[in-house]
Amino acid sequence: MLGSTAALADGEVCAPVSKVPLERHLRQLSLDLLGRPPTYEEYQAARAKGEVTVEDVRALMQKEEFYSRVRAYHRALLWSNVSSSVNNNGNSRLSGVGSTTDAYSLRGNSSRQLRGANGQGCDNFIPQDSCNSPRQDPHAEPTTAKTCYDTRGVPLPVSWDYDTTYYRCDRLDQNPTDATITSCELAVSKGRIPAKYLYFCDMRRQSNGTLLPHLCLPDPAKTNAAALSEEVLDTDGSGRVVSFKHPSPTSSTPLTRLDRCSVDLVLRKDGRGFPINGSYVPQNGCIQREGYVARPAPYWSTTGAEVRVCAIEAQTRVSNPWTMESCTTTRFNNDRSCGCGDRMERCEVADATANVHKLRVDSINAEPELIADSVVRRDEPYFNILTTPRSFLNGPLSELYRNPQEGLGVLSISAPTAAEALPVVPFAETATWKEYVRGPEHSGVLTTPSFLYRFPTQRARVNQFYAAFLCKSFAPPDNARQPAAEDACNRENNLAKRCGCNYCHATIEPTGAHWGRYAERGALFLDPSHFPRFDPKCRDCALSGNTTCNNECGQYVMQAYDGDGASSLGMLKTYLYRTADEEQNIDGGPQLLVQRMLQTGELERCTVRRVWQEFLGRPMSAEEKRLYLEPLAEDFARDGHRFKALIERLVMTDAYRRID
Structure with missing residues (x-):
């Protein structure tokens, strides 16, 4: 308890001091230390003793409920919540469940670059490795076998659909109903569509998995396609339409031509207009789907069962085999040759099996609280929470730290120590926390991802x-x-x-x-x-005007805005x-x-003020600062900065027991 000087002064200011009765004192202590009122048995024990002693306070601080309060206190102190600080745009999030009818695939913004439109997965009915069986549109596909992969193993489309962003697609077995029209060839032979439109007859997959023929023509109700009225015929003399184009385009015409869809991809062009081998883009107006493959269980799996994955996402490359561009950056989700990596490490899910991003964020949020809990629980000097290299990880953090590709495009996090020093915890074990020691650069809660992101x-x-x-x-x-x-x-x-x-x-x-x-x-x-x-490569890039240096110098000074900046290029x-x-x-x-x-005493005084507000529900008044702040801070330091000792002294003061 405080020295006699403080107690005497306190008595002079507030005499006579009215203290709460025993039962109310116990209730205050139980609510403040444990977050709950006392039990009947605890009331009985206190009445039998006639007072609440220091030993009683110490006993309360040994209960698990006390450590829950410690974690909650530090959660509020540190603002340990990065849920709104870590932006997940969903570009690396997989849709599907990995089943035989719903393979895992990137269906967000990424699918536009991979397949031609947002929200599109692969063909769940055609295996990539035997892409010619079955065929979805045999009337418009090559008469010879389709090519399943390019010469360097990049998966190619196995089927296609016309994009209704540009086309109006009408079912040919309806209006009037004729259930016998089950193919495009039958639609032509029965006179439902002119033979010239055979290539624009699209066998489209229905919700029950069946294929039905649709005639897809530029939609007159769509401003981007309404003017494409001129039909271009095939040069083979068949009389079939292969394109629709604008009859009189100008330099400002946004869309001048739509060609028939096929399983052939378009090569991206460089700045000079030359095609780049292996750098594919989908054909305009077409959704071009690859097939599926079977892959081992992903890192988030709780069953270890094999899953179906779209062939693009199933790849494990570290670079594009044609252009040698890296697959270990965020660009992987727009590159047809990259995929999700080993055990799907570059991608994540948010479904009934797991919500990877939420589990990671929840784990990041909890880490600082567990560091504080461990320091207080072991009765270590309190400010170890700011300096200790010790930390804790669970399944999501163990996976994230041991596999640097995980979280790519969402998180930018360094492994806190060498991979071999990290505890191995399966991803699904979110409640299993293991202690380990981080690298020497780490400093308590101040270098946790929670603090750095928040x-x-x-x-x-x-x-x-x-x-x-x-x-x-x-x-x-x-x-x-x-x-x-x-x-x-x-x-x-x-x-x-x-x-x-x-x-x-x-x-x-x-x-x-x-x-x-x-x-x-x-x-x-x-x-x-x-x-x-200093990195001379970054300086050379900056001097040549390449301010990104191929995305390798983002942490360096690459532009000069004053004399210091000019002399610091590449730093x-x-x-x-x-x-x-x-x-x-x-x-x-x-x-x-x-x-x-720690040399100034400010850390001790601030901690006293914060704990005072936590337990008394208000800041110290000026008079209370004069009477209590320095004595409590000095005792805190004398006690080896033990957090529980500070709380013990505070709750035994007259100020805590006084009726306000």
Whole structure:
């Protein structure tokens, strides 16, 4: 409990001190420490004893409910919720369930580049490896066998449909009804369509899996296709229409021609208009589907059963075999030759089997709470929560950290230590948490993905650290003055020096340097072995005007806006405008910041104030600060910064027991 001086002073201010009765005191303690009222047996025990002792408080803090309160307290303190901070645009999310009628496939925006339209999967009825059996549109397909893969193993379309974004497709067995018209050849022979439109007769799959013939012609109700009235006939003399084109296009005509659909792909062209081998794009107006293949169970599987996957997504390449462009970047979901990788690691699902993104986010959110829980549970110095390399992972995090391709396109996260040092937990085991030790660059909760994503810039990280652990906010002084608009100081790019901004940024910028080795808007550690302070390749790209350097220099200064920037091309962005002292902050990381703050006493005083507000439901008054703040902070430090000891002292004070 507090020393006699504080107690005497407290008595002088509020005498006579009225304290809550025993039963109410126990109820307060139980609600504050355990989140529930006392049980009947607990009331009986307290009445028999006649008081609530320090030993009783310590016993309450050994219960599991107390540690649930500890986790909840730190969840609120750290704002541990990245659900709105991690953007998942769905481009790597698979649809389907992997069954014989619903193969896994990318059906979001990615499917436009892969198959010709959004929301399109592959052909669930044609195996890719034997793509000529069955045939969906034999009347319009090659008379010889279709080619299932190109010469380097990239899957090719096995069937097609006309895209109703451009075409109107009418069933030929209806209006009038004639159930005997089951093929395009029969539709022609029975006079339902002119023979010249045979290539625009489309056998379309129905919901029950059957194929029925449809006549698909440019839709006069669609502004993009209504003007395509001129028919182009095949050069083989058959008299069949092979294209519809605009009779009098101008330079501003958006669509001038639609050709018949087939299983042939179009090659993408480079900047000079030359086709690029192996770089395919779907034909305009056509949905071109590949078939399916069987693959081993994906990483999120709980059964280990084999699944059906569309042939594009089933690929495991690390690069396009034709262009050598990487498949290990977000571009994989637009490249026909890439696929989802080994065990489908580049893709995810959100269905009845698992919601991969949600499970990952929930796991990321929980990690800081578990670090805090472990420090308090072991009665370690409290500020270990800010410095310990120890952490915890469950199934989703174990999979994510051990397989760098997982989360590609959604998350930018470094494995916190070498793969062999990471516990192996199956993805489905979301409630199984295992302890491990992260690399030496890590510093408690301050380098968890939760903190780094929730506060995505160095400035935001500084602001939250000051608010949560120093009880400070950044605001210019009352006498702050903004310089005249024409003052050259307003054009200073270094905010630590810019007039008006430097009131706050003179502190924010050097403090933010402690997170300088962590990328902004992600949780990627910029390891010096891969991200040196200066990269001559990036400088050369910048000087040549290639400011992206083929997407390899995003962390480096690639454009100059002032003299410092011009002399810093090719330098890691975090080193721009840094002094020698600030570069030491980059090397020291958040651990160095915490060590410095521990020398000031501010961490202890802020923790006392926050715990006071948590248990008394209000901030300290000015008088309470005078009476309690320093004694509690000093005792906290003397007790080895043990969090439970601080709570024990606080709840035994007269202030806690007083009736307000």
